[in-house]
Amino acid sequence: MTNEELQNLVEEATADFATDDPQAALAKLARATAAAPDSFEAWHALAEVNLSLRRLDEALAAAERAHALRPGDVFINTSLSRIWVERGDKAKAEHFGAQAKIGGWREQLKNPGS
Numbered sequence: 001m002t003n004e005e006l007q008n009l010v011e012e013a014t015a016d017f018a019t020d021d022p023q024a025a026l027a028k029l030a031r032a033t034a035a036a037p038d039s040f041e042a043w044h045a046l047a048e049v050n051l052s053l054r055r056l057d058e059a060l061a062a063a064e065r066a067h068a069l070r071p072g073d074v075f076i077n078t079s080l081s082r083i084w085v086e087r088g089d090k091a092k093a094e095h096f097g098a099q100a101k102i103g104g105w106r107e108q109l110k111n112p113g114s
Contacts, residue, residue: 001035010041017049025049033065040069040076047079051086059083074103 001009013028026049032042043066050059060083066076077100084093 001032006032006036006039006042010039010045013049014045017052022049022053033062037065038069040066040073043069044073044076044079047076047083051079051083054086056083056087060087072099072103072106074100074107077103 009028009032013025013032016022016028017025026046029042029046029049032039033046036042043062047059047063047066050056050062060080063076063080063083066073067080070076077096081093081096081100084090084096
């Protein structure tokens with residue numbers, strides 16, 4: 001699968017989820033992660049869809065895969081914080097929330113005019 005095909009598949013899955021077809025979204029994201037296991041975007045999207053469906057174990061597994069690929073990413077740290085809140089682990093939720101804030105501050109320092 002080319003990068004463009006992968007990007008299109010993740011975008012289609014996102015659109016499927018947004019138009020209330022979560023099963024189609026999950027199927028496409030499963031294909032994307034199988035074809036490109038190093039795709040941060042596919043794993044992050046899979047985490048978010050599963051979190052929205054309250055499939056917390058699946059959301060956590062996908063989020064951890066995305067986090068392993070980009071541990072400093074603001075969005076995946078935010079997702080992990082939200083997952084841990086839903087799972088009832090305040091300490092882990094706060095840890096990933098703090099990591100998201102630190103990542104956000106880094107971005108602000110890199111782009112002070114943004």
